[in-house]
Amino acid sequence: MTDYPTNSVLVLVDVSPSGQLHSSAAEVIGAAAAVGTAVVLAVTAPGTSALLGAELAALGAAHVLVAESAQCARAVVSPVVDALAAAAATVGPEAVLVSNSIRGRDAAARFAARSGSALAVDAVGVSRDEEGVIAHHSVYGGAYSVDSAASTGALVITLRQGSSSVRAAAQDATVQVLEVAASGAPDAVVSSYQETAVESSRPELRGADVVVSGGRGVGSGENFALVEGLADALGGAVGASRAAVDAGYVPQSFQVGQTGVTVAPQLYIALGISGAIQHRAGMQTAKTIIAINKDPDAPIFEIADFGVVGDLFTVVPQLVAAIEAKRG
Numbered sequence: 001m002t003d004y005p006t007n008s009v010l011v012l013v014d015v016s017p018s019g020q021l022h023s024s025a026a027e028v029i030g031a032a033a034a035v036g037t038a039v040v041l042a043v044t045a046p047g048t049s050a051l052l053g054a055e056l057a058a059l060g061a062a063h064v065l066v067a068e069s070a071q072c073a074r075a076v077v078s079p080v081v082d083a084l085a086a087a088a089a090t091v092g093p094e095a096v097l098v099s100n101s102i103r104g105r106d107a108a109a110r111f112a113a114r115s116g117s118a119l120a121v122d123a124v125g126v127s128r129d130e131e132g133v134i135a136h137h138s139v140y141g142g143a144y145s146v147d148s149a150a151s152t153g154a155l156v157i158t159l160r161q162g163s164s165s166v167r168a169a170a171q172d173a174t175v176q177v178l179e180v181a182a183s184g185a186p187d188a189v190v191s192s193y194q195e196t197a198v199e200s201s202r203p204e205l206r207g208a209d210v211v212v213s214g215g216r217g218v219g220s221g222e223n224f225a226l227v228e229g230l231a232d233a234l235g236g237a238v239g240a241s242r243a244a245v246d247a248g249y250v251p252q253s254f255q256v257g258q259t260g261v262t263v264a265p266q267l268y269i270a271l272g273i274s275g276a277i278q279h280r281a282g283m284q285t286a287k288t289i290i291a292i293n294k295d296p297d298a299p300i301f302e303i304a305d306f307g308v309v310g311d312l313f314t315v316v317p318q319l320v321a322a323i324e325a326k327r328g
């Protein structure tokens with residue numbers, strides 16, 4: 001029976017139905033290890049856990065708990081919540097850290113409700129003071145930074161993807177198989193699913209280090225090749241404003257903002273985007289923001305670190321050529 005340290009932070013990582021670890025794992029483990037001992041829980045289908053222990057130790061897990069569940073590919077979230085409850089009872093963590101993915105935040109909210117814990121959603125960082133773990137948030141479209149902490153019990157935190165660049169050193173982790181009693185809690189059930197092969201060589205928008213987004217100013221779906229060209233030159237993902245999505249230039253999955261994806265890349269480049277508050281809500285925590293817009297009064301320039309007042313059809317090809325020339 002393992003004795004878990006009092007500063008244990010229980011980390012739930014996202015695992016696909018076929019047992020693939022999601023790329024957000026390195027980030028949540030790194031954030032947990034920076035404030036305590038990372039005890040990492042993976043819930044996976046039977047027969048897929050063999051490699052997970054080693055993968056998680058390489059990402060900095062001090063201890064690994066694996067719960068194998070035949071139900072986890074069918075029931076949407078209850079097997080994960082059941083495993084979180086069993087893991088929390090075993091570990092007695094100081095805090096629980098989960099990626100703010102769709103499944104992660106669903107599991108975190110259900111676990112917090114079930115255990116009567118405080119819930120801090122969409123944190124952009126974690127730290128600790130003498131009283132325990134603190135979650136940091138960027139709210140009202142990035143206009144305010146606020147902190148939250150639990151007055152009692154373990155704080156359950158969901159961490160915005162791409163918000164933390166802290167990574168943990170590899171550990172020599174213990175791996176424990178966790179016995180989980182199914183609660184039978186009501187849940188949506190997946191009747192069938194198909195994993196789609198991602199054909200794009202670009203990184204996923206959520207969690208990308210570089211995002212290049214286009215707005216209404218790009219003018220058409222065909223013109224989006226310009227946005228893609230700059231993204232490819234920088235090895236980045238492609239995003240869009242809602243106006244560009246509504247105009248049919250790109251699919252809705254590209255939308256950045258309040259009603260789209262929230263991104264926190266190292267570099268965000270906005271092309272022909274005015275910078276409405278709803279767009280800013282999804283990208284304002286980017287480390288460096290560059291805006292190219294022909295209107296010098298566009299609100300995007302208020303939050304840009306670097307701005308180019310100019311026609312994107314003139315500026316972007318020159319930028320791509322300069323990047324490629326530098327690469328040789």
Ligand code: FAD
Pocket residue numbers: 214215216217218240241242243244255256257258259260261271272273274275276277278279282292293294295298310311312313
């Ligand atoms: P515009 O505001 O029309 O701006 C286009 C910009 O392109 C202008 O600044 C113009 O100067 C510039 N431009 C034009 N031609 C060129 C050129 N050749 N070269 C350089 N610059 C050029 N929006 C989102 O993005 N994400 C959301 O999630 C979102 N959610 C919303 C939710 C609600 C409830 C509501 C009410 C709105 C939401 N919106 C969202 C919409 C938001 O309010 C804006 O309408 C939208 O962001 C505007 O997109 P845009 O900047 O591309 O277009």
